[in-house]
Every structure is written in structure tokens, then in C-alpha cells.
Amino acid sequence: MTMKVGVIGAGSLGTALSQTISENVDQLLLHVRKQELCDDINNMGYNTHYYPNRKLNDNIKATTDLNDLIDCEIIFLAIPSSAFRPTLKSLKEVISNDTILVTTAKGIEYPSLNTMGDLISEYFNNEYVVLSGPNFASEIMIKQPTLTNIASRNPENSKKVKKVLTTKHFKVKIIDDIRGIELCGVLKNINAIANGICEGMKINENARYGILTKSFEDTITIIEAFGGVSETAHEYCGFGDLILTSTSTESRNHTLGILYGQRLIIDEAASGIVFEGKNSIRAVKDICANKNINSNIVDFVYDVIIERMNPVKAFDILWEKIE
Numbered sequence: 081m082t083m084k085v086g087v088i089g090a091g092s093l094g095t096a097l098s099q100t101i102s103e104n105v106d107q108l109l110l111h112v113r114k115q116e117l118c119d120d121i122n123n124m125g126y127n128t129h130y131y132p133n134r135k136l137n138d139n140i141k142a143t144t145d146l147n148d149l150i151d152c153e154i155i156f157l158a159i160p161s162s163a164f165r166p167t168l169k170s171l172k173e174v175i176s177n178d179t180i181l182v183t184t185a186k187g188i189e190y191p192s193l194n195t196m197g198d199l200i201s202e203y204f205n206n207e208y209v210v211l212s213g214p215n216f217a218s219e220i221m222i223k224q225p226t227l228t229n230i231a232s233r234n235p236e237n238s239k240k241v242k243k244v245l246t247t248k249h250f251k252v253k254i255i256d257d258i259r260g261i262e263l264c265g266v267l268k269n270i271n272a273i274a275n276g277i278c279e280g281m282k283i284n285e286n287a288r289y290g291i292l293t294k295s296f297e298d299t300i301t302i303i304e305a306f307g308g309v310s311e312t313a314h315e316y317c318g319f320g321d322l323i324l325t326s327t328s329t330e331s332r333n334h335t336l337g338i339l340y341g342q343r344l345i346i347d348e349a350a351s352g353i354v355f356e357g358k359n360s361i362r363a364v365k366d367i368c369a370n371k372n373i374n375s376n377i378v379d380f381v382y383d384v385i386i387e388r389m390n391p392v393k394a395f396d397i398l399w400e401k402i403e
Contacts, residue, residue, distance in 0.1 A: 082106055083106065083153050084105065084106065086154070086156070088157050088167060089156075089159040090110050090129075090142065091217075093217040094159070094184075095110070095221065096221040097156055098110045102136075103247050104245075104246070109149055112144060121141075122142050134221055150175060153179065155171075155179055156211075157181060157182065157185065158184045159185060161196055162359060164183075164199050165199055168199055168203040179204075180207070180240060180241065181204060182208070182230075183196040183208060183211070186268070186269060187360050188363035188364065188367075190362050190363045191362075195259075196210075196262070197262055206233055207237055208237075209230050209238060210232070210265075211228060212264060212317040213228030214227070214324035226249060226250050226251070227320070228316055230245075230252055231256055231260075255315055257309050259303070260311075260317075261315075261317050263306050264299065264313060265317065266360050266364065267299045267302060268326070269360060270333075273340070273358070273361075273381050274291065274295060274326075275288060275291070275326040275334060277380070279334075280339060280340065280341020294402060296313065298375040299322065333358075343391065365386075376398055379397075
């Protein structure tokens with residue numbers, strides 16, 4: 081395919097998506113922050129920080145200069161939600177409104193309560209594409225079978241993005257619920273923390289999976305209140321991602337919940353690990369308050385993660401309220 085595509089963010093997901101997309105396009109430009117990593121990719125063909133044993137395809141070129149992305153028809157934003165606004169500000173000076181922007185971030189800006197798509201609309205237009213599904217970057221990187229959803233207000237943009245993403249191993253399903261797909265990506269992290277807290281406390285499986293069922297119900301309620309449709313919760317980006325992130329040992333937010341359930345606190349600044357669920361819980365708590373939604377799961381996670389309530393006490397409050 082004669083097309084130039086860019087990926088901003090050379091972390092685990094950005095690199096894995098680059099490897100996938102590069103099978104379908106002439107050139108893939110991978111924007112990285114650090115010159116050392118840029119040199120490693122261009123000189124040796126390896127992302128030494130994330131996949132030191134996995135050779136990148138030859139048509140992947142790294143750059144530290146956003147200006148190099150000026151001719152890209154599609155740009156994937158594989159960065160944490162906290163980096164979105166400053167990245168968009170810089171990108172605004174480089175690319176035109178005709179460039180298709182794809183967000184993979186699963187977070188909400190606080191205290192504005194803007195989704196990542198809302199931020200793209202603020203700087204560009206509302207024809208962005210959202211990618212979300214039960215996807216671990218490590219599995220994408222080694223070409224294990226993967227399913228995901230994308231959505232856009234512009235059907236043609238969805239079709240173009242699907243075309244550059246789809247391979248024998250990576251399958252893409254288009255849906256049309258922008259609000260729903262973005263909220264699913266946010267809420268699954270919070271639900272994963274909730275399940276992890278219960279696991280860390282060694283709560284019995286009957287209760288844990290009952291609470292996971294309640295998490296799914298609350299997801300539907302919040303999606304509908306935010307302008308999405310309930311059917312989206314049954315898509316790969318909804319139920320599939322909720323189960324994956326809430327149960328897998330590879331899930332960072334599930335692991336975060338386990339540690340809080342054991343009353344262990346991670347120094348995120350020192351570890352360099354981004355937990356989108358922790359960053360989003362304040363925003364979702366406010367959304368629930370603004371929409372008059374009573375979510376016992378959101379309250380439970382907020383009490384443990386933000387209020388630092390004893391998880392045993394927080395669980396007792398949750399169990400008393402749940403039906």
C-alpha cells in the first residue's frame with residue numbers, strides 16, 4: 081500500500097502497532113522521545129527498551145522530530161492520556177486537519193473530564209478514530225491472534241485505518257459508537273483495579289466474579305449516561321477488554337489493584353509505569369456525580385486508591401450496598 085503512516089509513542093503498544101502496520105504500508109515513521117532509542121532503532125533495528133529480542137521490520141524508521149510526520153496520512157497516538165494535550169499542541173504546528181488521528185489512549189483528562197477524542201477535536205476536528213479492544217501489546221508484537229474495535233464519526237476514516245491495521249493475525253471490527261468505545265477503554269481499567277483489590281485481599285471467587293458482573297452492569301449504565309449505546313459494552317472493546325484486563329496477570333491495572341488490596345503502594349514516578357485506571361478514577365467519580373449515577377464499584381476503587389481507605393473496610397461498605 082502506497083501510504084506513509086506515523087506512530088507517536090515508542091512504548092510497548094506503539095512499537096507493536098508499528099510492526100503490524102508496517103506490513104501494509106511503504107513507510108512507518110515511529111516518533112520517539114529519546115535520541116538514544118531513536119539511534120538504536122535506526123542503526124540496529126531493535127527497540128532495545130521494550131523488545132530487545134524482536135527485530136523490527138526494515139521499513140520502520142524512528143525520529144525524534146514531529147516535523148518528519150508532516151506527510152503522514154494517518155498518525156496513531158500511542159501515548160498515555162497525560163501526554164495527550166502537550167503532544168496535540170505540538171502536532172498542531174506540523175500537520176493539517178486532513179491527517180487522520182487515531183487514539184489508543186484509555187483515559188480521561190482531569191478535571192476537564194474530556195476524553196482523548198474531545199482533546200483531538202479541540203485542536204483538529206471530530207473525525208478522529210478510536211482503537212480499543214482486549215489487546216496486549218506483547219501478543220500483538222509476536223503476531224498472536226488479536227481482535228480489536230475501531231470507531232469514528234467519519235466512516236471513510238474507519239475504513240482507511242482498518243486497511244492499514246488488518247493482517248492475517250490482527251483483525252479489526254468497525255463500530256460507530258465513539259462515546260461508548262472511549263468509555264469502555266476507561267472503565268475497564270477501573271474495573272480491573274476493583275477485581276485486583278479483591279484478589280489482593282484474597283476475597284473468595286464467588287464474591288469476586290459477582291462483583292465483576294456488577295462492574296459490567298455499571299459499565300453499561302455509565303456508557304449510556306455519557307451518550308454511548310449499551311451494545312458497545314458487548315463488543316471486543318467492552319466485555320472482552322473488561323474480562324482480559326480484570327483477570328490477566330499481564331494487566332497492569334489488575335496488578336495495581338492486587339498491590340493495594342495487600343496494602344502495598346507503588347511509587348509510580350520511580351517505576352515509570354503508567355496506570356491509566358488510577359489516573360481516570362477521579363474523572364469517572366465526577367462523571368457519576370454529574371450524571372447522578374450510583375456506581376458502587378467506582379466508589380470502592382475511589383475509596384481504596386484515592387482516599388487510601390483500608391481495603392477491608394472499603395470492601396465491607398461495597399458488600400453492604402451491592403445487590
